[in-house]
Amino acid sequence: MNKSLSKEDIKRYSLRIWKIVIGGIALFAIFISLIGVGVFGELPSFRDIEHPKSNQASEIIADDGRTLGTYFVQNRSNVAYKDISKNVINGLIATEDTRFKEHSGIDFKRTFSIILYNLVGKKQGASTITQQLAKNLFPRENNLNFFTLVLTKFKEWIVAVKLERNYTKEEIITMYLNTVDFGNQAYGIKSAARVYFNTSPDKLNLTEAATLVGMQKGITMYSPTRHPERSKARRNTVLSMMVKSDFITQQEFEKQKEKPLDLHFNAATVNDGIAPYFRSVLKNDIKTIFQEQSITKPDGTPYDLDRDGLKIYTTINYEMQVYAEEAQKEYMKILQQQFINSWKGRNPFKDKTLQIEQGIKRSDRYKSLKLEGKSEEDIRKDFNTPTELTIFTWKGNIDTTMKPIDSVRYYKMLLRNAMMTMDPTNGHVKAWVGGINYEHFKYDQVKMGTRQVGSTAKPFTYAVAIENGYSPCFTVPNVPVTIDGYGTPWTPKSSGTLQGTLTLQKALAYSQNYITAYVMKQVGPVAVSALATKMGIPNVPAYPSIALGSFDASVYNMVGAYGAFANKGYYTQPIYLLRIEDKNGVVLYSKKAIPKPVMSEEVAYVMTRMLKGVITNGTGSRLNYKYKINAPIGGKTGTTQNNSDGWFMAITPQLVTGIWTGCEDRAFHFISTREGEGANTALPIFAGFIKRVYANPALKISHADFEAPKTPKTITFDCNEYQQQEDGTKTELDEKLGF
Incomplete structure (x- = not known):
């Protein structure tokens, strides 16, 4: 039988339990204190808690504050x-x-x-x-x-x-x-x-x-x-x-x-979302800016766009970007089918062995096999062995089994497209579509790529002529012209020639090569090259053929140049990056457009009238009769040799747009000019875009016409008035001569 505990025993045991409890609490407190002072490993400091390290995405922000995308x-x-x-x-x-x-x-x-x-x-x-x-x-x-x-x-x-x-x-x-x-x-x-x-x-x-x-x-x-x-x-x-x-x-x-x-x-x-090409170009630009201007964090380390939570404010308009991408997708599906149909019964790869070889060697597959140490024979065998591939189509990505060399041929026959829209009054880029699918084709064709511009270059020659006193109503016989003095004599070819004598206005509207060459002969290629350079197009050689667009330029530079016509003679380099802030709102970089006068306001206004003539009664007229767009829009179509490149440039007082369409390789092109001209390959995309823009009143893009200069008129652009002046001059001269 157990002996009952005495009061002293209970007291002793209670004291022992309390000692254990208090000792445990004390040990726990010491343990926690030791953790707190870092004995068992360093704890985050208050500074660390205030500024925790996290991979915070940098945001690309549209002009209305909406997020275009992120780098992360x-x-x-x-x-x-x-x-x-x-x-x-x-x-x-x-x-x-x-x-x-x-x-x-x-x-x-x-x-x-x-x-x-x-x-x-x-x-x-x-x-x-x-x-x-x-x-x-x-x-x-x-x-x-x-x-x-x-x-x-x-x-x-x-x-x-x-x-x-x-x-x-x-x-x-x-x-x-x-x-x-x-x-x-x-x-x-x-x-x-x-x-x-x-x-x-x-x-x-x-x-x-x-x-x-x-x-x-x-x-x-x-x-x-x-x-x-x-x-x-x-x-x-x-x-x-x-x-x-x-x-x-x-x-x-x-x-x-x-x-x-x-x-x-x-x-x-990074591939999904709107404006992927723009976001890619912008990222590279920001890296260059940070490097060239030595913009670093306070501790001297470089900024990481994928981790440092920067706010990147751009000029892109969210709705216009969506409209541009929708218009491209909508029409390119149709145009691609036209292109494939145009080659039915013909072999598009005949005499194109060199181009296919180049396509193979430029492919990621070839480069990857080379890095693996494969011989040319092994690579050739790989490209001729059927394998599982995912290819782009306008109906969506398709998983299929095909020879890699056939995928090269397939992509050679795939039309590409690029488009940019800018506000000419401040140079702000509003929409940027650098290609047809960023996931498959990373190369940006708006700024990084250049192609021959064709007849979209003609307004530069006409602008020099107007600056030198020519009226749009000046008449010229539409006959072949030869220009000497610049190496081999140059005589341009012409298709769709209108017979007789035409005004400069009509010659530009119908893109007549002979009369453009005549104008070039009068003003000289040096003056035209100088104007194009002032309007932001680099590397334009001073040769007569530049009148017909024999030089290469980017969509980005062409839009900037046409902006001078719409902006009263002031050229503003297109800008799309306004400022960059760190995650705390500190401004790291900012930029403002600097307009530069490149022609008089009157010359610019006359050019807008001439470019409007292209739309109302010229090569761009399907914008009116087919797409029912009757706003005051100026424009110029462009088609290069063999229909390799199709262009359309469009101007309104508030928007300037440039669109290019063609295959990756110039050797692949439409057979007929009717299908391959810029009026068919590029203009319809602008029509789809501008219809959407005009239908959205929140964008505040009006149907207002270009504003006439307030200064006294020195150039006669009304052809009835011009004819009366010519007749009057002839009468005075006759009187002086006694006739």
């Missing part, structure tokens, strides 16, 4: 508390941390409750939102053993307490939502809202917010793109928890739970 390793963009929907905040608190506003970083009451749950086999997480933030800001290492895992957990506690002491609850929940991974390359609530619902975080409705919050239990398991039914069930769980926390009513829950997910998914990749 992790597609993360930060947002302020005021710009986050209350639905997200409430859903997160109800689901992850109901006592968030009451605890000080560690919810001990919840922690001990969850320990008991785990002991009986009901696994639950005990981390508060603040602890999860600490974990997100300073991620754990992989493959931790039990001791280091416990140690790391205590470190997170300390960081959580530091966060609570130094930040408000609003700041903490904002930081948390900015650091969360939502899958599909969406990091942070701002990216998630854009990727999954194509909206901003402040506009997330109840079901959208609940869907995103629900993903935090498992971004793969509850992914709305991979497991929509599971995601919807989890969303409804979040909504039910919001009922328990009195954030929404039961009636509201019943109403919302049956709604579909209603995703508007936009994958976050």
Whole structure:
């Protein structure tokens, strides 16, 4: 029989237990203190907590503040508390941390409750939102053993307490939502809202917010793109928890739970989204600017566009960019079919062995095989062996089995296209379409590529003539002209020649080569080359053939040049990058356009009238009769030798647009000029674009005409008036001579 414990024994045992408890608490406090001072590994400093290292995406921003795209390793963009929907905040608190506003970083009451749950086999997480933030800001290492895992957990506690002491609850929940991974390359609530619902975080409705919050239990398991039914069930769980926390009513829950997910998914990749060619060119430009101007971080290290969260403000108009891409896709499908049909019954690869060989050697496949050390014989065998390939078509990517050499031939016959639109009054680029598909064809054809410009160069020659006193009504016999003195005598060929004597106005409208050559003979190639250079087109040689566009130029430079006609004689180099800010809003770089006079306002105005004549009664007239666009638009079509390049340049008082179409290799082209001319290959894309622009009143692109100069007129452009003047001059002369 056990002897009863005396009061002294009870007192002694109690004292011993208290010593153990107090000693344990003291040891735990010492242990925590040692962790706090870094004995078991360095803890983040307050500076680290204030400025955590994270891979924050840099944003490319359109002229209305909307995001065009991002440069990223992790597609993360930060947002302020005021710009986050209350639905997200409430859903997160109800689901992850109901006592968030009451605890000080560690919810001990919840922690001990969850320990008991785990002991009986009901696994639950005990981390508060603040602890999860600490974990997100300073991620754990992989493959931790039990001791280091416990140690790391205590470190997170300390960081959580530091966060609570130094930040408000609003700041903490904002930081948390900015650091969360939502899958599909969406990091942070701002990216998630854009990727999954194509909206901003402040506009997330109840079901959208609940869907995103629900993903935090498992971004793969509850992914709305991979497991929509599971995601919807989890969303409804979040909504039910919001009922328990009195954030929404039961009636509201019943109403919302049956709604579909209603995703508007936009994958976050550098290839997808609008303006991919523009974003690629812009990225290279920014790297060059930073390097040339020695723009670095305060610590002297270079900026990383993929990680440093820069804000890049551009001139691109979001709607116009969308319209330009839509117009291209809409018409290029039709034109490509025309092109294929035009070669039916013929072999487009006849006598093109050299071009196919060049295509093989320029391909990524060839370069990859070369790096692997393959011989030319092995490479030849590879290109003639059927394999699985993904090829681009206007109906979408197609997975197929074909010989790689056949894919080279296929792409040689694929038409390419590029387009740029600019506001001539300030040089701001509004839309940029550098190619037909960035995923497959990375080369930008707006600025990086140059092609022969054909008849779109003719206005430069006519502008010099107008500057030298010629009237658009001056008449010239439309007969062959030879120009000597510049090496081999030059006599241009001409097709579609109008018989008789024509005014300069009509000669430009119908793109007559003989009369253009006549004008060049009068003004000389040096003057024309000088004007083209002043208008932003480099490397224009002073030879007579430049009158017909024998030189190469980019869409970018041609649009800039035509801008001078629309902007009263002032050339402004096209700009698309306005400023760059760091993630704290400090301006790192800014740029403003600098207009330069290149011709008188009167000459520019006369040229706009002549270019309008091309549209009202000339090679660009299908803009009126076929596409029913009757606004005051000037333009010029261009078609190069063998129909290798088709161009269309268009001007209005508010927009200047340039469009080029052709194959990658000039050896591949339309057979007939009727199908291969710029009026058929480029003009229709402009028609599709400008129709959309005019239909959107929010863009404020008016149908107003070009403004006439207020200075006294010195050039007669009314041909009836001009004829009267000519007749009058002849009469006076006759009188003087006594006739």
